[in-house]
Amino acid sequence: MQSERLLADIYTGGVSSLDAAMRKHFGKEFVEADEKDQTRMLDMLVAEERTIGARDMGGTGGQYAHFRDYQAWERPTLAAEAVFFDWVRKMAVDAYYTSPIGVKDLGYVGNGAFSSYEVPEAAIEYAMKRSPFA
Numbered sequence: 001m002q003s004e005r006l007l008a009d010i011y012t013g014g015v016s017s018l019d020a021a022m023r024k025h026f027g028k029e030f031v032e033a034d035e036k037d038q039t040r041m042l043d044m045l046v047a048e049e050r051t052i053g054a055r056d057m058g059g060t061g062g063q064y065a066h067f068r069d070y071q072a073w074e075r076p077t078l079a080a081e082a083v084f085f086d087w088v089r090k091m092a093v094d095a096y097y098t099s100p101i102g103v104k105d106l107g108y109v110g111n112g113a114f115s116s117y118e119v120p121e122a123a124i125e126y127a128m129k130r131s132p133f134a
Helices: 002-026 035-052 054-058 079-097 100-106 121-130
Strands: none
Touching (some): 002 035
16 A cells, blocks of 8 residues: 555656646646657757666665655756656566567566476577687
8 A cells, every 4th residue: 555655656757747847948838838848858868868877767775765856846957757767668678578468578487397398499508708718
């Protein structure tokens, strides 16, 4: 129950914060803006994400630690929106690849019994190139 409330807060806070940033930069909320301005905003979030770095995106102190920074007032960066956008992208990928069409796209056939298993030569070559013992 608490995790459902937390997810709802993340989505409503993230969308509200994104809308505030859109109004600041483009004068309209995200869904009201034209595709060109939406793309420009998303590009800005990706650029901000790169300045934050992967080290800070995952965070410490819990899975949702970085979602506390949503604000409707002006901030010097789009860090909170970049964290939200990164999280939404990951959620979309997870949703797709755990859906029937995504599983089919992967070609996953499930667990099965095999009488033998051959390691692909490409996997062996890759491992040997990276091995400090090769």
